[in-house]
Structures are given as structure tokens and as C-alpha cells.
Amino acid sequence: xxxxxxPQSMHFSAPLGLQSGASIREYALTYETYGRLNAARxxxxxxxxxxxxxxxxxxxxxxxxxxxxxxxxxIGPGKPVDTERFFVIGINNLGSCFGSTGPMHxxxxxxxxYGADFPVVTVEDWVNAQAxxxxxxxxxxxxxxxxxSLGGMQALSWTLQYPERVRHAVVVASAPNLxxxxxxxNEVARRAIxxxxxxHGGHFYRHGVVPRRGLRIARMIGHxxxxxxxxxxxxxxxxxxxxxxxxxxxxxxxxxxxxxQIESYLRHQGDKFSEDFDxxxxxxxxxxxxxxxxxxxxxxxxxxxxxxxxxxxxxxxFTTDWRFAPARSRELVKALLENRRxxxxxxxxxxxxxxxxxxxxxxxxxxVRSYFERVGGSAS
Amino acid sequence: xxxxxxPQSMHFSAPLGLQSGASIREYALTYETYGRLNAARxxxxxxxxxxxxxxxxxxxxxxxxxxxxxxxxxIGPGKPVDTERFFVIGINNLGSCFGSTGPMHxxxxxxxxYGADFPVVTVEDWVNAQAxxxxxxxxxxxxxxxxxSLGGMQALSWTLQYPERVRHAVVVASAPNLxxxxxxxNEVARRAIxxxxxxHGGHFYRHGVVPRRGLRIARMIGHxxxxxxxxxxxxxxxxxxxxxxxxxxxxxxxxxxxxxQIESYLRHQGDKFSEDFDxxxxxxxxxxxxxxxxxxxxxxxxxxxxxxxxxxxxxxxFTTDWRFAPARSRELVKALLENRRxxxxxxxxxxxxxxxxxxxxxxxxxxVRSYFERVGGSAS
Numbered sequence: 001x002x003x004x005x006x007p008q009s010m011h012f013s014a015p016l017g018l019q020s021g022a023s024i025r026e027y028a029l030t031y032e033t034y035g036r037l038n039a040a041r042x043x044x045x046x047x048x049x050x051x052x053x054x055x056x057x058x059x060x061x062x063x064x065x066x067x068x069x070x071x072x073x074x075i076g077p078g079k080p081v082d083t084e085r086f087f088v089i090g091i092n093n094l095g096s097c098f099g100s101t102g103p104m105h106x107x108x109x110x111x112x113x114y115g116a117d118f119p120v121v122t123v124e125d126w127v128n129a130q131a132x133x134x135x136x137x138x139x140x141x142x143x144x145x146x147x148x149s150l151g152g153m154q155a156l157s158w159t160l161q162y163p164e165r166v167r168h169a170v171v172v173a174s175a176p177n178l179x180x181x182x183x184x185x186n187e188v189a190r191r192a193i194x195x196x197x198x199x200h201g202g203h204f205y206r207h208g209v210v211p212r213r214g215l216r217i218a219r220m221i222g223h224x225x226x227x228x229x230x231x232x233x234x235x236x237x238x239x240x241x242x243x244x245x246x247x248x249x250x251x252x253x254x255x256x257x258x259x260x261q262i263e264s265y266l267r268h269q270g271d272k273f274s275e276d277f278d279x280x281x282x283x284x285x286x287x288x289x290x291x292x293x294x295x296x297x298x299x300x301x302x303x304x305x306x307x308x309x310x311x312x313x314x315x316x317x318f319t320t321d322w323r324f325a326p327a328r329s330r331e332l333v334k335a336l337l338e339n340r341r342x343x344x345x346x347x348x349x350x351x352x353x354x355x356x357x358x359x360x361x362x363x364x365x366x367x368v369r370s371y372f373e374r375v376g377g378s379a380s
Numbered sequence: 381x382x383x384x385x386x387p388q389s390m391h392f393s394a395p396l397g398l399q400s401g402a403s404i405r406e407y408a409l410t411y412e413t414y415g416r417l418n419a420a421r422x423x424x425x426x427x428x429x430x431x432x433x434x435x436x437x438x439x440x441x442x443x444x445x446x447x448x449x450x451x452x453x454x455i456g457p458g459k460p461v462d463t464e465r466f467f468v469i470g471i472n473n474l475g476s477c478f479g480s481t482g483p484m485h486x487x488x489x490x491x492x493x494y495g496a497d498f499p500v501v502t503v504e505d506w507v508n509a510q511a512x513x514x515x516x517x518x519x520x521x522x523x524x525x526x527x528x529s530l531g532g533m534q535a536l537s538w539t540l541q542y543p544e545r546v547r548h549a550v551v552v553a554s555a556p557n558l559x560x561x562x563x564x565x566n567e568v569a570r571r572a573i574x575x576x577x578x579x580h581g582g583h584f585y586r587h588g589v590v591p592r593r594g595l596r597i598a599r600m601i602g603h604x605x606x607x608x609x610x611x612x613x614x615x616x617x618x619x620x621x622x623x624x625x626x627x628x629x630x631x632x633x634x635x636x637x638x639x640x641q642i643e644s645y646l647r648h649q650g651d652k653f654s655e656d657f658d659x660x661x662x663x664x665x666x667x668x669x670x671x672x673x674x675x676x677x678x679x680x681x682x683x684x685x686x687x688x689x690x691x692x693x694x695x696x697x698f699t700t701d702w703r704f705a706p707a708r709s710r711e712l713v714k715a716l717l718e719n720r721r722x723x724x725x726x727x728x729x730x731x732x733x734x735x736x737x738x739x740x741x742x743x744x745x746x747x748v749r750s751y752f753e754r755v756g757g758s759a760s
Contacts (some may be wrong), residue, residue, distance in 0.1 A: 020633035
């Protein structure tokens with residue numbers, strides 16, 4: 001049975017104060033829910049999304065065959081997070097470009113498109129906004145909050161900002177903060193966007209253009225870091241797109257044409273992304289990644305920082321993930337154990353790099369399934 | 381005693397046939413030599429340069445205090461490659477932008493600047509041109525050929541193209557070919573340059589502009605891959621450039637301003653590079669890297685490919701080099717040993733990533749020194 005997902009929107013007219021000191025006067029959040037909230041209201045699972053994903057977590061949109069949610073292999077009827085048992089909620093984050101209020105929307109103050117004036121939002125701000133939406137849905141306590149990558153950071157932050165509202169946190173392929181190298185990759189991507197002449201200081205909407213060149217480069221860089229060297233070698237290796245002869249390796253001898261399959265693949269990913277992602281959103285979300293660092297308020301002591309968390313945890317990492325390496329998940333595990341928290345940790349031997357958190361891997365999906373089988377909550 | 385280096389230039393009026401089938405009608409090579417060729421002409425050492433280096437390997441240019449050669453810690457009087465004993469030669473590769481004929485020079489055929497019409501050159505082409513220069517210098521046999529990274533590929537290629545002319549090859553931080561991930565990083569850098577509106581299809585010289593935006597991005601990407609995650613964390617970590625308050629991590633909350641030290645460092649590297657590197661050269665040199673693959677003519681069998689080499693080898697790799705990882709050097713060692721060649725191999729435990737091959741590391745410099753002490757050759 002296909003799960004049909006229906007996006008909904010909720011408008012908030014009270015201003016939202018942000019970590020930066022700024023605020024958003026009014027805003028809307030787009031979200032989807034799957035399954036049913038039980039009478040006890042204790043079977044809700046919030047799914048937090050990563051950089052380029054959205055509220056559309058599971059199922060398909062009516063009449064659109066190829067519109068599977070980004071975690072459709074994980075969430076749905078009979079799936080590891082079983083929507084027959086759980087009431088699952090996906091929320092598009094503030095500043096995103098898939099429905100919730102973001103840089104491409106009018107700023108109510110001057111009445112113009114926000115563009116680069118959209119305020120900088122943090123993981124903590126997103127969690128606060130998510131909490132307000134849950135209030136409105138009548139969900140006061142989450143049976144679980146779950147996310148991968150940047151979504152995992154939000155799940156972790158929930159356990160620190162609203163410890164009493166979370167019973168379980170599932171943090172996949174994540175980290176307690178970005179390393180200098182992670183920030184460096186984000187910065188190059190941002191520079192590619194900002195230095196595109198079509199960016200116009202972030203107010204490109206007024207000029208009827210989009211900084212596609214910059215977005216393409218940003219996406220290509222990101223994409224490389226999502227994959228492992230091994231999986232790239234397996235999928236593409238040094239294969240040529242079109243060998244022109246038997247001689248001299250079959251090369252075309254061109255610096256600008258596509259020569260290798262990996263080049264063709266990356267260009268395609270860049271082109272696709274530049275057509276539907278907003279440049280200001282890319283800047284905002286990579287900055288939220290850079291800024292997240294719950295230990296910083298505790299002099300860098302992660303154990304102290306996580307002392308507030310009181311839920312149970314499942315952490316998962318992937319051996320070939322060099323963006324959020326297993327060592328980063330182990331830092332979290334160690335800090336939680338030092339706080340005597342109940343922690344399960346699975347380090348999955350998977351070849352796919354960071355992208356593994358989105359892919360089908362029997363052991364990975366099995367670990368999550370087992371965990372959720374032990375989690376309380378039942379359909380009404 | 382300071383070694384004073386003097387760049388020289390040699391003009392070649394016979395066309396050079398290239399691997400692509402094209403040829404360069406006439407050209408000049410810029411080079412430097414250090415020490416003296418002995419009477420037996422058997423103490424010459426050729427140093428091959430990598431992506432953004434040049435013929436200026438050692439010493440300083442007269443009257444320019446801060447003009448040390450890029451391998452000045454390795455080469456000079458009393459240094460691991462001792463110019464009191466060896467006659468050392470550095471040659472700027474064809475297509476580069478530091479003196480030898482390249483894209484910014486006039487194409488003798490139409491009489492205009494080459495620009496994007498400069499022919500694609502390969503590692504093998506460079507080695508052929510280097511051999512012609514050595515002929516002209518009266519050096520028929522090299523006591524050693526040496527290089528790091530792309531320079532190591534040239535050293536390796538010397539042993540295959542001119543096996544009888546090489547007694548020792550020193551191949552540092554190199555690989556038998558690029559992996560898909562390496563090619564991917566090169567491709568993103570190239571796309572950043574080519575999609576800069578100031579690139580003008582490679583003929584920007586005619587327009588009086590330089591694709592600086594693209595060059596900056598290309599350099600930033602490259603720079604990240606030259607360093608290790610560890611050394612970036614040590615040098616920069618999550619340190620802020622200028623904390624604005626004690627609150628909220630001291631962040632300025634900006635997506636476009638520099639927030640972290642690593643951002644400031646990368647921007648500085650990008651700016652500097654974009655001022656003195658040629659965009660077409662960047663395309664050509666990264667393509668030469670992509671193309672190098674001596675095993676391809678042997679069905680991918682590296683052992684067969686290296687059977688022609690008959691010199692002795694020293695290979696060096698660095699544990700934290702993820703661009704040319706130790707595993708890639710070990711592939712070379714294995715293939716050479718299968719051919720029963722005399723191979724020394726040192727895997728240096730160094731934190732600096734790929735850049736380690738240029739840096740002071742007592743064990744690394746010691747290994748090279750010891751190797752050259754065993755190598756023949758004496759000053760005249």
C-alpha cells in the first residue's frame with residue numbers, strides 16, 4: 001500500500017526570537033505527518049532533515065509517481081519507523097526553500113523579498129520553531145526525535161533544549177560540531193555562490209536571475225564529500241565517458257569537455273541542484289552547520305554539555321563516512337556514557353560514505369528497526 | 381652561504397609532437413641549475429615540479445630576500461640533495477605560467493595569444509621536453525630524477541620513457557594514477573574557472589580580465605585537499621576570527637563575513653593564488669594529473685607497466701595524505717617488487733597531509749639524505 005503524503009502549512013503570527021538576537025516577525029512552517037497520534041499522545045516521532053532535504057520524509061505526493069520522501073526506505077507502514085505504530089512528523093526548517101518561510105519570501109517589514117536579509121538561523125532556532133509546531137499539533141512529548149547528519153544535530157539539540165519532551169533520540173551520521181575541514185568545505189561552497197555575479201549580494205530575485213554557476217559548484221563540492229573514495233572508485237573509477245580511440249588511453253585531450261564518467265555525474269548533480277535549490281538557503285543552512293557546537297558554552301566540555309540530556313539514545317555511524325566520521329559519533333557516545341545515559345551505538349561497515357545514512361543497508365535498517373521495536377507507543 | 385639561483389631559458393625551434401597527436405611548433409623552457417656538472421657528466425639530478433610550482437626549486441633570486449625555491453629545505457649546499465655533490469636541474473613545464481611557453485604566450489601560427497588553444501599536454505609530453513633540454517645541457521644520463529605529487533608522476537614516467545637514462549628515481553607522495561575522487565576535485569576546480577564569466581572560453585587575455593573568482597575557488601578546494609583534517613584542527617580548529625561577545629559562542633551571525641579562522645586562511649590563499657596563476661595553466665595541469673595512468677596501456681596491470689623501469693627507487697608517502705594516500709605508493713612498491721626492482725620505501729608518520737612532502741620533517745629529510753648519500757656522483 002502506497003503511503004500518500006500531504007504537505008500542510010501552519011502560520012505563526014507571534015515573533016520568533018532567534019539565537020542571534022534578531023527575530024522573525026511572522027512565519028509559516030510546512031510539514032507532513034504520517035500515521036495517527038494515539039489517544040495518549042505518546043507515539044509521536046519527529047524527523048529532522050539535513051541540508052538539502054525537506055518535510056517530505058516518507059510516502060509519495062498524490063498523483064506524482066516519483067515523489068518518494070527522502071527517508072522513504074526508513075519510514076512508512078511496516079518500515080523500521082513504522083507509521084502503523086508511530087505518528088511521524090516531518091517539518092521543513094525555517095530558511096529552507098521547500099515551503100517554510102525562507103529567503104525567497106516577502107519580509108513583512110519592508111514588504112520586499114528577504115533575500116540576504118533573512119536572519120541567520122541556528123540548529124537551536126529550528127528546534128524552537130519545531131517545538132512550537134508540535135505544541136500546535138498537541139504533541140507535548142516526543143516518543144522519539146530522529147535525524148541524520150545536520151538532522152542528527154537537531155535531534156541532539158532537542159535533548160538539550162527540551163530534555164523533558166524527548167524519550168528517545170536517534171542520531172545518525174552526525175557529530176557534536178563541525179571540524180575545521182568541514183567548515184572549510186562549506187566556506188568554499190559559499191564563496192562559489194557569493195562570488196557568482198548573478199548573486200547580487202543575495203538579492204538576485206529582484207534581478208530575475210539565479211546564481212546557478214555558484215550553486216552548481218557548491219553542490220559538486222558537497223557531493224564529493226558525501227561519497228567515499230571507495231564507492232566513487234567502484235561506481236566510476238577512471239572510466240571514460242566516451243573513448244575516442246584505442247590509442248593514448250582513448251582520451252579526447254580536452255580540458256573543458258567531459259572526459260571521465262565521474263565528471264559527467266558531478267556536472268549532472270550540480271545542474272539538477274541549481275534548478276531547484278535557493279542560494280540564500282544554501283548559505284543559511286551551511287552556516288547553521290558551522291555554528292552548531294553545544295559544548296562551546298561549557299568551555300568545550302562535551303560531557304558537561306550533554307549532562308542536561310535525559311532520554312535514551314541510539315547513535316549510528318558509517319565506517320567510510322569521512323564527513324561525519326565514526327570518531328565524531330564516538331565522542332558523543334563517550335560523553336553520554338560519562339553522564340551514565342542509556343546509549344546504543346552501531347558503527348555500520350558500509351562503503352557509501354556519508355550518503356549511507358540515506359541508503360538501503362540491511363544492518364543499518366535492522367538496527368533502527370530493532371531499536372524502534374523496543375520503543376513504546378502504539379496506534380490508537 | 382646563500383645559494384643564488386638564476387633562471388635561464390632555452391629556445392627549441394623543432395616542433396614537439398605531443399601525446400594527443402597535436403604538436404607545439406616552437407617553444408622555450410625556463411630552468412635553473414644548482415651545483416656543477418662533473419667531468420664524467422654523471423652527477424645530474426632532475427627535480428620535477430607539481431601543480432603550482434616551477435623551475436625555481438632551490439636558493440633565492442639575487443636581490444630578492446623572500447624568494448626561496450619551493451624545495452629549498454631539500455636541495456642546496458649540505459642539504460639532503462647536496463648541490464656540492466650533485467648538479468641539480470629544475471625545469472618549468474610546458475603550459476605552465478612561470479616562464480616556459482604556455483597559454484599566455486603567442487601562438488606562432490595565428491600570431492595571437494594561445495589561451496584555450498594551447499594544446500593539452502601530458503606527463504609524458506613534459507618528460508619528453510625535459511629530455512630535450514637535458515640533451516642540450518649535455519646530460520645524457522640522470523643520476524636521479526625526483527619529484528613529489530605530480531612531480532613524482534613525472535619521475536616515475538622518466539623510468540618508463542627513458543629507462544636507460546635514469547639510475548635512481550625518488551617518487552614522493554605520488555600515485556600510479558588519480559582516483560575518481562581526485563579527478564572529481566580537479567573537475568570542480570576546473571568548472572569554477574570555466575564558469576567564471578571572466579574566463580571567456582579561455583581567451584580572457586583579449587578582454588583584459590582574469591577569471592579571479594574561479595581561480596580563488598579552485599585554489600581553496602585544492603588547499604583543503606593538501607592538508608589533513610588533523611592539521612586543520614590543530615592549526616585552526618573552530619577558532620573564530622573575531623569573537624563579538626561572550627554570548628552565543630561569540631558569533632557575528634553572518635553567512636558572508638568571515639567568522640572562523642579557517643575561512644580567513646582559505647580566502648587569503650585563494651586571493652594570493654588568483655593574482656599570479658594562469659587559469660588555462662590550471663586547467664592544463666589538472667588534466668595532465670587526470671590523464672596520467674601508465675598501467676592503462678597494459679590493461680590496468682601496473683606490474684606489467686613498470687617492467688620497463690630498470691633503475692633503483694626510493695618511494696616516500698605520508699600517513700595523513702588523503703590525496704595521494706600511502707596505499708597508492710604501496711601499489712607502486714608492490715608492482716616494482718614483483719618486477720624484482722631495488723626499492724626503498726618510507727611511510728612517514730606526519731600530521732600535515734599531502735603538503736608534508738614540502739615541509740620540514742626530520743625523518744623524511746633524513747630518509748632522502750641517507751638515500752642520496754648512497755647514490756654515486758661527485759662534484760668535479
